[in-house]
Amino acid sequence: MKSLLGQSRLDPDRTVGAQSLLDQSRLDPSLLTRSPAASALLDRPGAPAPGDIDADALRRGASQVLLANWTGASTVPSRTLYPHQWSWDSAFVAVGLRHLSAHRAQRELESLLAAQWADGRIPHIVFSPAVPEDAYFPSPSFWRSSQAGQVSGAPAAPETSGIVQPPVHALAAWLVHRADPEESRRRGFLDRVHPRLTAWHDYLLTRRDLGGGGLAAAVHPWEPGTDNSPCWDRALARVEPALPGTFRRADLDHGRSADRPTDLDYGRYVRLAADYREAGYDDRATRHAFAVEDPCFNALLIVSERALAAMARVLGRDDTPHTARADALTRHLVTRLWDADAGLFRVRDLHTDTLVDEGAVTGLVPLVVPHLPAEVVRSLRDTLTGPRFRAPATRLVPSYDLTGPAFDAHRYWRGPAWFNTAWLIHRGLRVHGLDTDAARLRRGFLAEAGHSGFAEYVDPVTGTPRGARHFSWTASLTLDLLNADAEETLP
């Protein structure tokens, strides 16, 4: 154990380094010796990293987080704040787990897909029956999926939420397959996941094309994964909040209230989810009071559709429906959400059919889409490296425009820098051959992940860690970026 820590060179500018990874961690040190499987995972050889990063310490710290957050079939985002399985978290976790165990990464995704509804939706939370009811709100008894969701094809078990999260799963499944194609073939992994992931995209492109413009809509601020982004403020203001006192927030037991969404936001989240539930989670029967087209959500749908095409080719199936969909989605994304004057993609509010005048990191994530017009790529790169998104302390990307009126360096998706969006933008920079920018972002990512103890997010101005520590996708995507030199991009 000592040898993990004795040689930290993580960030010479700061007094904390790899030592802090484990000092802060409270992870069980006997984990390594108690389980032969666990120690085999940790003994994989390391990959090269930028000169000032101690790749070995970082890799071991990240692996420990993933081992500690593994429940036996999937990974919780955080043992304290998020004690169940989350949809896009699991996809990001699988991306990193594949470097430790392709088999375990497959199980991560397949346990999520086992909770898929008959209408194709992948729920945003799969609840563990082993976790106490009051450990997270909204709990299974709020969503009541097996009862209220019957008309939409919710499974009898497990209990789940009724909303969704961004469709990054097919990309993750493809990357997991590529990590060990032999193991994937032996287990029939692609054979099983390809039809399920296709049904998931079908759901999004039929039931969720609420704007009629060929993009998928989100009907709750939790669906794009950026809960309290300023992009939702106007749309949410139209929603009558649930009365205070009718629900109890569990997140404040673990998170600082200044880092979390406000009570007023929560009242509105609860109202929207309850209304959806009362309509059986049926998109045809619900009058969605909140409906938006989000650029990150749709960009991930495009990349995932290309991943389905790649899977179809491996399986000897026709890939043209997937490539045709990806091409059409790319056109719609640019036509409906690109704002050339602002130099980024915007959210479209479907109630007013207008673009929301706020700049968020989700408007830069479409860089991950191949075949974008060259001027769009140029402009996104300028915005990314310009004053609005160049975080002074972290080399990461803030979640919201540093110069925007709603910027708040602490509060969740209103300013703090997150690791999953940085990973996606890093991937986008690679896709478009912007390798110098990619290398800079990668270096910043790895330094901050180590320095922060794999925090959920960090203050972009001071670099202070915020939110949960030992956060699974931060650890997992760290492992992936440590291997990024070998990464391939999709055609």
Ligand code: 9WN
């Ligand atoms: C609500 C689990 C999830 C992430 C989201 C992040 C946060 C939940 C919450 O945590 O949302 O889904 O309780 O705040 O915003 O992106 O998937 O890590």
